[in-house]
Amino acid sequence: MSAVTTDTAKAPKTSRDWDMAAIAPFVALALLLVLGYFANPNFVSVANLTNVITRSAFIAIIALGATYVISSGGLDLSVGAMVAFVASLMILFMNTGAISDPTLMLITAMLVALGLGAACGLANGLITTVGKIEPFIATLGTMGIYRGLTTWLSQGGSITVRDRELQQLYRPVYFGDVFGVPIPIIVIFATAALAAFVLYRTRYGRHLIAVGSNEEVARYSGISVQKVRTIAYIVQGLCVAVAVIIYVPRLGSTSATTGILWELQAITAVVVGGTALRGGVGRIWGTVCGAFILEIVGNIMLLSNFVSEYLIGAIQGAIIIIAMLVQRSLMRK
Amino acid sequence: MTVSPAPVVISNNTPLLDASGLSKTFGIIEVLKDISLTVRAGEVHAIIGENGAGKSTLMKILAGNHQPTRGELKIDGQVVSFSGPVDAENHGIVLVHQEILLAPDLTVAQNIYLGRELKKGLVVDDRAMRAGARQAIADLGGDLDPDTIVSRLSIAQRQLVQIARVLLVPHRIVIFDEPTASLTPHETDALLKVIRDIRAKGVAVLYISHRLPEVKEIADRVTVLRDGRLVASHDAAELQPADMARLMVGRDVAKLYPDRHAAETRQAVLEVAGFDVPGFAQDAGFTLRKGEILGFAGLIGAGRTELMEGLVGLRPGKGKVVLNGHPVAFTDVHSSLKAGVAYLSEDRKGKGLLLTKDLRVNLTLASLGKFIRGLQIDRKREAEALDKAIQDFDIRTGTKNILAGQLSGGNQQKLLLAKMMLLDPQIVIIDEPTRGIDIGNKEQIYKFIAALAEEGRSIIVVSSEMPELIGICDRILVMRAGRIVGEVQGEHMTENEIVQLATGVNAGEAA
Numbered sequence: 001m002s003a004v005t006t007d008t009a010k011a012p013k014t015s016r017d018w019d020m021a022a023i024a025p026f027v028a029l030a031l032l033l034v035l036g037y038f039a040n041p042n043f044v045s046v047a048n049l050t051n052v053i054t055r056s057a058f059i060a061i062i063a064l065g066a067t068y069v070i071s072s073g074g075l076d077l078s079v080g081a082m083v084a085f086v087a088s089l090m091i092l093f094m095n096t097g098a099i100s101d102p103t104l105m106l107i108t109a110m111l112v113a114l115g116l117g118a119a120c121g122l123a124n125g126l127i128t129t130v131g132k133i134e135p136f137i138a139t140l141g142t143m144g145i146y147r148g149l150t151t152w153l154s155q156g157g158s159i160t161v162r163d164r165e166l167q168q169l170y171r172p173v174y175f176g177d178v179f180g181v182p183i184p185i186i187v188i189f190a191t192a193a194l195a196a197f198v199l200y201r202t203r204y205g206r207h208l209i210a211v212g213s214n215e216e217v218a219r220y221s222g223i224s225v226q227k228v229r230t231i232a233y234i235v236q237g238l239c240v241a242v243a244v245i246i247y248v249p250r251l252g253s254t255s256a257t258t259g260i261l262w263e264l265q266a267i268t269a270v271v272v273g274g275t276a277l278r279g280g281v282g283r284i285w286g287t288v289c290g291a292f293i294l295e296i297v298g299n300i301m302l303l304s305n306f307v308s309e310y311l312i313g314a315i316q317g318a319i320i321i322i323a324m325l326v327q328r329s330l331m332r333k
Numbered sequence: 334m335t336v337s338p339a340p341v342v343i344s345n346n347t348p349l350l351d352a353s354g355l356s357k358t359f360g361i362i363e364v365l366k367d368i369s370l371t372v373r374a375g376e377v378h379a380i381i382g383e384n385g386a387g388k389s390t391l392m393k394i395l396a397g398n399h400q401p402t403r404g405e406l407k408i409d410g411q412v413v414s415f416s417g418p419v420d421a422e423n424h425g426i427v428l429v430h431q432e433i434l435l436a437p438d439l440t441v442a443q444n445i446y447l448g449r450e451l452k453k454g455l456v457v458d459d460r461a462m463r464a465g466a467r468q469a470i471a472d473l474g475g476d477l478d479p480d481t482i483v484s485r486l487s488i489a490q491r492q493l494v495q496i497a498r499v500l501l502v503p504h505r506i507v508i509f510d511e512p513t514a515s516l517t518p519h520e521t522d523a524l525l526k527v528i529r530d531i532r533a534k535g536v537a538v539l540y541i542s543h544r545l546p547e548v549k550e551i552a553d554r555v556t557v558l559r560d561g562r563l564v565a566s567h568d569a570a571e572l573q574p575a576d577m578a579r580l581m582v583g584r585d586v587a588k589l590y591p592d593r594h595a596a597e598t599r600q601a602v603l604e605v606a607g608f609d610v611p612g613f614a615q616d617a618g619f620t621l622r623k624g625e626i627l628g629f630a631g632l633i634g635a636g637r638t639e640l641m642e643g644l645v646g647l648r649p650g651k652g653k654v655v656l657n658g659h660p661v662a663f664t665d666v667h668s669s670l671k672a673g674v675a676y677l678s679e680d681r682k683g684k685g686l687l688l689t690k691d692l693r694v695n696l697t698l699a700s701l702g703k704f705i706r707g708l709q710i711d712r713k714r715e716a717e718a719l720d721k722a723i724q725d726f727d728i729r730t731g732t733k734n735i736l737a738g739q740l741s742g743g744n745q746q747k748l749l750l751a752k753m754m755l756l757d758p759q760i761v762i763i764d765e766p767t768r769g770i771d772i773g774n775k776e777q778i779y780k781f782i783a784a785l786a787e788e789g790r791s792i793i794v795v796s797s798e799m800p801e802l803i804g805i806c807d808r809i810l811v812m813r814a815g816r817i818v819g820e821v822q823g824e825h826m827t828e829n830e831i832v833q834l835a836t837g838v839n840a841g842e843a844a
Contacts (some may be wrong), residue, residue, distance in 0.1 A: 201708070201709045201710060202710065203702065206694065206701055206710060207701070210690075210694075213687045213690060214684075216680075216684040217683075217684055217686060217698075220666060220676070220678050221752075222667040222671075222699050223698075223699075224665065224667060280689065
């Protein structure tokens, strides 16, 4: 029967095109490295690159959660504010001195951060699913709430870890390394590996993609759309908490302006990585790559003299548009 | 402004449209091969053929959406070449799409004049457009308030608006692409009347359809395509629907419906009583027996789909449901699937399959639990299941790595059936099992349904195609305005009795 061949002829969209879209961000990263070398040979030194990647850790880890939310057909604008909120509460908890043993205190504080992140994510998830409010509006609301609560907690200033001993103990979580690899980089790859396993290999991951691809088909297949989406927001909250855990030791403090605009950077990393904003496609390693690209572009601008670093926001904005255009043309082919 | 066809000279010698040697190649695949046909003013010329036979491509060439690779088109004996659909419209050829292409939030009048709004100075002339829309609808024998928002209209009403919109263009040839695919028999009759009226004005109509009895009814001439070739072109009077089917498939389809022998004693597996789906169905009650195929007939909007969706937990519903002697109340599909009740939506593309995902992902989506090993999905077992499904359900695809959206409608339905059968359901509810599916695949799907009943499963078939219900069901329940109004079986299973029940005309006598 000719039915199949005819359909193929009409819609020449094969799986190969999707692969192209998956590879594109890595090609872009490679090109950037070459460009960076020509801008300033110091750029490709191991020291500089480790430094850059370490600094991208916060956005990269938050963007992993954003990949989940966006793949499920949602959006979370509250992550930047959530970082500030969770970090503030984590430090305030450490400052209570409720646990005298510093190691135990630190571990408990990290668990508190994870719990708070999950709770913030759960709130976002329930408002969008049970409350049936558009994710854009729902998380715009919680963004205001988390940010406002942080400002109130810090009275507009900053919140600092008071205990010297605790600070010293905590420091290596950002500044330390294992066999020369900075811990934040290890955390990026470990989190990404876990995220990739869950998204690509487990039943939950398959359900997430199904929900993002077509909510109705998922529902008619017996999948609880609300549960799957809510869990995606919780995953996002947990990722924010992990980012907070490596962020706090960096400065030992947080303020009302911590994490401002990080939500946009995270979304940019996700989109540059090849994940479709309309949902149904999730690319974990692409997202990591996207976060690296954003940080590297900033670094190249800093190291080179021909573009002002004050233009960094404009360049990042241009990157997201270019990434979308590339994706579009690869899919249409 | 009213519908104003261009002046027509009816001449018996020069055909209005004369296509000769049309061929169309996509890449290396030739989807149309050397098609020649003529269309005369004032005739309805039906183009029939299975999915993939090339009907749509041919229509797209005539309507200017595609350029033919070879061959030429003549209008009034003059060779023409269309640069696009607008160019074809300028030559008086208009196409009524199969899908409803209207802006749901705009009114009837706004839709009819969308993109060609009448203006008074700088502002749009709403009053004139309202009057024009009312007239255009009235010309088609309809009665719609031009200010109604389109999303509030029924499918049939929307189609009327779409036709009115198309006919606003001065036209000499109107192409209808499967216009009755989602209409009830009653609405189909109304549409056929509209088409006869158009013909009576001396306009030529090209009519594409799967539904052969209706082709027989409306067409003056019938052209059959198969595998991109023109296999026959006859006066409609010379062909019976069975002849058309044979020409389309290229072999005898003597028996479209499988033989069934009804078992004698059957226990009830599903008993429903006093079931309400607020706004759609009231006080529904019926019994489904083991190994039975039970039909649900009725007009679109009678509440059949909503009743089924309410029963399986897809929408809120309340009432007594007893499954194998135990009362149940499904609040979501997960629980009904787990209890062995599977529902296959009428909307395959929107609710049945993930069109942008491959066959494997689609097949196992509802039954992933069976493919889990440890924490992971066992992709090897998934691949084996796909191989088996392709074989068992005869899913025809060149490669297994194709996306579900690239399958033909018939193969999509087979995939959906395979997906649900992985759950080994005891009760299978199939909504419009053959909508938009060609006759060869239809026959297969009927066989699958009969085989499932033979295995001892109980089947509910919801359908707007009465011959299909009569052909495969043991009993048929008829719904009207949200209520089950009657049951027919045995020799009472005739289109006449069903229509009487469904429309409420002579209801007392038929019940």
